[in-house]
Amino acid sequence: MRVYVSADMEGVTGLVDADDVQPGGRDYERGRSMMAEDVNAAVRGALAAGAGDILVNDAHGPMRNLLPEALLPAVRLVRGRPKQMFMLEGLTGEYDAMVCVGYHSRAGAPGVLSHSFMGHEIEDIWLDGRPVGEIGLAHATAAALGVPVVALTGDDAACAEMAEWDASVVTVPVKYAHGRFAAELRPEAEARKAIEDAVADALATVPARPAPAAGESVLTVRWQSAAVPATLLGLPGVTAQDGRTVRASGPLPALYRQFGVWMRVASSLTNQAPYC
Known part of the structure; x- marks a missing residue:
């Protein structure tokens, strides 16, 4: 195992x-x-x-x-x-x-x-509309x-x-x-x-394997800084929901990898301590 x-x-x-x-x-x-x-x-x-x-x-x-x-x-x-x-x-x-x-x-x-x-x-983050x-x-x-x-x-x-x-x-x-x-x-x-x-x-007793996801999911993220979504809009597939919120669709786990790129972009633009 x-x-x-x-x-x-x-x-x-x-x-x-x-x-x-x-x-x-x-x-x-x-x-x-x-x-x-x-x-x-x-x-x-x-x-x-x-x-x-x-x-x-x-x-x-x-x-x-x-x-x-x-x-x-x-x-x-x-x-x-x-x-x-x-x-x-x-x-x-x-x-x-x-x-x-x-x-x-x-x-x-x-x-x-x-x-x-x-x-x-x-x-905030939503996956297919769910927090x-x-x-x-x-x-x-x-x-x-x-x-x-x-x-x-x-x-x-x-x-x-x-x-x-x-x-x-x-x-x-x-x-x-x-x-x-x-x-x-x-x-x-x-x-x-x-x-x-x-x-x-x-x-x-390991449960039965979940069926691999079919189709696409939608990931939506609201950022504190408007500078982050403004920059992310330069990436293919990213669209604006409002001034601080962006979304993208795609299959998991590819969408998870894409979100990682979003965070690296955000890290380059901000310098806020995570628990202040």
């Missing part, structure tokens, strides 16, 4: 603040260690379920948060950027299942460190490749968001949001054991 793990950081056990998850933050080094331990818990669960090939993609920020030596030796790690598929780099239809570790709720939603990809710069964040877009893209998402870890808001998308996904709340920068934390050992057990259970 081949298992793909996409590892974000905001939804990791014990982390609640930008200083926990951003390089240079006073608690970032501790945060990256906590991230590795959550990933290792998921890996142990996958191994217990019989996984013979596990690929972990460092999907947070600079995508150099996970140190190879901090992970279990069974893991292959993708780190660094840019990546064409950014949070889903390396995912193909050859994988039997996908696990999301350390995920968070979308921009504007309640939840610890909630945002969508670029902090304040992205205000979406990193969770829903990852799930939809994986489904388009025929790979089921079987488990997700994060705070209770992230777990609820995944349940809205697919109630069959096993979710593990490692903390309970009391605000955007505050949470009630599960004890570390308890949270890691819950992750390990949940992933093992989810992979014990």
Whole structure:
């Protein structure tokens, strides 16, 4: 069994603040260690379920948060950027299942460190008219490749968001949001054991592969800065919905890759801290 793990950081056990998850933050080094331990818990669960090939993609920020030596030796790690598929780099239809570790709720939603990809710069995203964040877009893209998402870890808001998308996904709340920068934390050992057990259970009976998506989807993004959509209109296929909102259509996962280009354009035009 081949298992793909996409590892974000905001939804990791014990982390609640930008200083926990951003390089240079006073608690970032501790945060990256906590991230590795959550990933290792998921890996142990996958191994217990019989996984013979596990690929972990460092999907947070600079995508150099996970140190190879901090992970279990069974893991292959993708780190660094840019990546064409950014949070889903390396995912193909050859994988039997996908696990999301350390995920968070979308921009504007309640939840610890909630945002969508670029902090304040992205205000809202819709996929086929439905509000979406990193969770829903990852799930939809994986489904388009025929790979089921079987488990997700994060705070209770992230777990609820995944349940809205697919109630069959096993979710593990490692903390309970009391605000955007505050949470009630599960004890570390308890949270890691819950992750390990949940992933093992989810992979014990991998669900049937979703049928690869047919046809096109529509991705709509509202930006904080009007400069971003004005520039994106120079790209083929991008149209304006209003002065701060652009849209494009196409099949997933190609549309997901295109969105990655949009974010690289936006990064070149803005310099806003993601959690200010």
